[in-house]
Amino acid sequence: MNAIQKLAPKPPLLEVSGLCKSYGGQIGCRDISFTIRPGEVLGIVGESGSGKSTLLACLSGQLAPDAGTITYDMQGRGPVDILTLSEPERRRLARTDWGIVHQNPRDGLRMDVSAGGNIGERPMAIGARHYGNIRAEAQDWLKKVEIDLARTDDQPRTFSGGMQQRLQIARNLVTRPRLVFMDEPTGGLDVSVQARLLDLLRGLVRELGVAAIIVTHDLAVVRLLADRLMVMQRGRVIEQGLTDQVLDDPHHPYTQLLVSSVLQV
Numbered sequence: 001m002n003a004i005q006k007l008a009p010k011p012p013l014l015e016v017s018g019l020c021k022s023y024g025g026q027i028g029c030r031d032i033s034f035t036i037r038p039g040e041v042l043g044i045v046g047e048s049g050s051g052k053s054t055l056l057a058c059l060s061g062q063l064a065p066d067a068g069t070i071t072y073d074m075q076g077r078g079p080v081d082i083l084t085l086s087e088p089e090r091r092r093l094a095r096t097d098w099g100i101v102h103q104n105p106r107d108g109l110r111m112d113v114s115a116g117g118n119i120g121e122r123p124m125a126i127g128a129r130h131y132g133n134i135r136a137e138a139q140d141w142l143k144k145v146e147i148d149l150a151r152t153d154d155q156p157r158t159f160s161g162g163m164q165q166r167l168q169i170a171r172n173l174v175t176r177p178r179l180v181f182m183d184e185p186t187g188g189l190d191v192s193v194q195a196r197l198l199d200l201l202r203g204l205v206r207e208l209g210v211a212a213i214i215v216t217h218d219l220a221v222v223r224l225l226a227d228r229l230m231v232m233q234r235g236r237v238i239e240q241g242l243t244d245q246v247l248d249d250p251h252h253p254y255t256q257l258l259v260s261s262v263l264q265v
């Protein structure tokens with residue numbers, strides 16, 4: 001790589017343009033455009049009903065938008081409009097290049113499969129076959145997310161909420177995805193458990209250089225994890241920029257309310 005190539009900005013990993021989704025007459029999200037570069041973490045905040053989950057569901061292929069394009073730089077293939085991918089192609093993308101961390105770990109884990117099995121399933125789904133290696137990798141990830149190896153063969157239903165969430169994170173990161181979607185990853189957990197989980201997430205995201213889109217009500221979460229921030233209100237993006245800039249010097253009156261905590265999101 002020459003000096004000019006080193007200095008050139010990385011091409012976008014994800015490019016979203018004019019994305020709209022309505023439910024009948026009800027606006028879900030409207031005219032959303034942004035880009036994410038490899039390794040970048042984008043936070044999305046806004047009050048309840050502002051369209052965060054709708055946007056995340058469209059981006060991660062769980063919901064079909066009414067208009068707009070979502071271009072993803074697929075490994076070995078280059079930029080593709082994910083809305084034109086076939087269903088098997090999109091499923092493969094979701095298993096390999098992407099991770100999805102749900103607010104409720106029950107939505108992202110198989111509760112009747114052991115903790116080790118929950119992690120090992122992902123590498124198996126993309127071709128890993130050697131049982132010893134799969135188990136070793138699963139245990140390596142259990143260690144990374146601070147789950148006692150003695151619990152490898154236990155089902156997640158016997159885990160606490162915080163442990164389940166850490167297991168869900170390990171399950172998603174084991175295949176080293178390039179983009180992870182997270183919906184309120186610390187929601188529903190005790191404050192002390194949230195703080196530890198956030199620390200862990202921050203370390204893993206940095207170590208792996210993974211890009212992430214994090215939807216949250218919690219400004220502390222974006223302050224700690226997100227490079228850039230998008231603020232949504234009534235389905236639209238009303239302000240976006242570097243996280244510290246938006247939070248320290250908010251321009252839109254709604255963002256000012258959010259930051260001054262007058263408004264409970």
Ligand SMILES: Nc1ncnc2c1ncn2[C@@H]1O[C@H](COP(=O)(O)OP(=O)(O)OP(=O)(O)O)[C@@H](O)[C@H]1O
Pocket residue numbers: 023026027028029046047048049050051052053054055
């Ligand atoms: N399945 C649905 N049918 C009809 N309207 C919906 C549906 N899902 C969402 N909406 C509407 O779309 C708008 C955006 O909702 P969305 O769930 O995306 O917001 P949100 O910001 O994620 O809210 P929350 O923080 O409460 O999860 C809201 O007005 C909501 O009522």
